[in-house]
Amino acid sequence: MSEPPSIVFVVDDDSSIRDALKSLIRSVGLKVELFRSPREFLQAKRPDAPSCLILDVRLPGESGLDLQRELADSDHLYHGPRRYPDVGKGHESGSRRIPH
């Protein structure tokens, strides 16, 4: 059985950014899932597959940085830093394998 296809998670409160990234990621053959906030991302049931997170820094409620810190503390599979789409040079990215 082959590995499930890799997936990119996008957390951004701006719908046009989400839509643009969705189209861009899909255009290179990757799966994409969109979330409006860190909370939504954490509460979602995520598929068990190699994944990558694109995280906006400025978000309503919990910020992108808070979410990154939370993931780093709780998950040994996290390979920090990630790219963030909305702060120019500050964009970082990270990928993580979601545990089986």
Place this chain on the structure above:
Amino acid sequence: MVGTSGQATAPFNDRNVSLEALAESEQRSRTLVEALPDAILVHSEDKIVFVNPFCVRLLVAAGPEQLLGKDINEIVNPDDLPAIRNRIQDCYASGTASPPMESVLVACDGSFVEVEAVTIPICWNGAPAIEVVARDIRDRKRAERAVQDWQERLVLAQKAGLRIGLWDWDVVANTVIWSDETYRQFGYTRDTYSGRVEEAVTRIHLEDRPRVEDAIRKVIASGGEYAQQYRLVWPNGTTCWVDAHGVMVRNGSTHMLGIGVDITDLKKTEQSLQESEEKYLLLLNSTAEAIYGLDLEGDCTFCNPACLRLLGYGAPKDLLGTNMHELIHHTRADGTPYPKQDCEIYVAVREGRASHVTDEVLWRADRTSFTAEYWSYPMYKTGELVGAVVTFLDVTEQRRAEEQLRHSQEDLARVTRVAAMAELAAAIAHEVNQPLGAVVANGSASLRWLARESPNLEEAREAIERTLQEANRASDVIRRIRALLQKVPPQMERLDVNAVIREALTLAGNEFLRGGVAVQADLAPDVPNVLGDRIQLQQVLLNLILNGIDAMRKISHQSRELIIKSAKHPEGVLIQVHDSGVGVDPEQADRIFEPFFTTKPQGIGMGLSISRSIIEAHGGRLWFTPGPSHGVVFQFTVPKADTSNERAP
């Protein structure tokens, strides 16, 4: 006549002896009568029958012959005649001498002679006659008249405000005679005063009493003149100052005669004068400002301690009489000589005009200098220029502090401006970055959809559509920001231009202070109301005012002055803002209303451009002309508010 014949006969030997004795007695009487200092005159049946030599002298006759046989009517003053007739009659009737009576006789030369006379009825050659013994009282009368005159003069003096009291103290009997004024001065009335000197003395102020008593004792003991000034304290607390003078008179009795002049008003004036002089001296001595006086030659006439201290001199004598310009003002700050004829301090004396200078140097005794701010005012005495009074301060520290303050304010302003720009930029960046990010992502996506082996045109088209949407969104953001910066649409209303100007001046108050600018508003009361937006017109005024203040920042050789005028104008109201600043460079004159044109390091060059568009939106004009002697006059018109001018905002 009795016994004038000297016939002697023997049988009358005894009788001869008695006749001789008689003759001798008569001779004695005659000598007595002739030697008497009183005039003696005998008249019988109104005719003069005898006069003694003194009477001849009294009535200025050449000799007895001129008087003998005359009618007494001729030698009596007609006014006195009835009284004299009465007396003569009484005399004859009673047969006794009359009491002394004053009357006036007419001398042979027609002059009047005042006499005091006694009439005695006698028998003259067997006929009844009247002997008149008259004493010349002209001296006494003259003295009495003199006293009378003095009395009248005293009354006049009193009327003229001089309060002169008279007193006469019988030292032996210890009684006094006072005039009304003396009673008043001592605070007594004739009823309340016992007449005893001891009681009068109790009214003399306790501090003055020993001195006065001493002086009185001295005069009584050794004569001379008594002169004392003292205070009399009345029971109600009122104080009366008296200047008293007296002399000892010893003619039978021992008297002290004198006068007392009420000098209360004089003393009060003296005292208040002294107090105000002390006050001024105290002020002069304790003020931190240095003050000195100049005469018409520019020489020092006085100086206060602060002046000596600031200039480094020890005593006033170091400055008094010295030419102050040559001593402390001879050289300018840049080391060049300061000619006396240009001296700004001396203009007060030369032209009678006040001057105020803030940035010249004065020189100390040790040849060092300091930056001084000074004021020079002409001094007039009864309308005539007599010199000047100069006040100065050492402002070295103040200038340094001001400079520092200016620097820190400029720094702060720059930092604030930068911070505001940064904040604005960050806000714009965030607002614009979101759609730009989406544009980039959508653009990349559409390229990739097209670059696939089998291009997905539908996905690519959707991505391009989103790209366009996001580009529009970005330009919307920019349009919104521009609209924000352009503020709200104008609110047109009827406005009193003068009130708008006054508000703008109030808003700019701090800038005037900071720029050291004197502002003068010359607002015509008869300007019509205009139709305009209060905020926008204030924005224009503030812009012109702040430009004017900026233009004067570098001015130091003349006063910084900003004049705002309003006036009626054919187009409505004309408003002028006139500064005394550096003016407009003619080469730049036609560019100053262009957007982004600026001569200021920190300016953005929008002020005049925005101002002009605001005024043009109001239907007016904004332009400038060079000032009459210096600086620039920016002026604009605003149409007056009548119905034809009213437009929708």
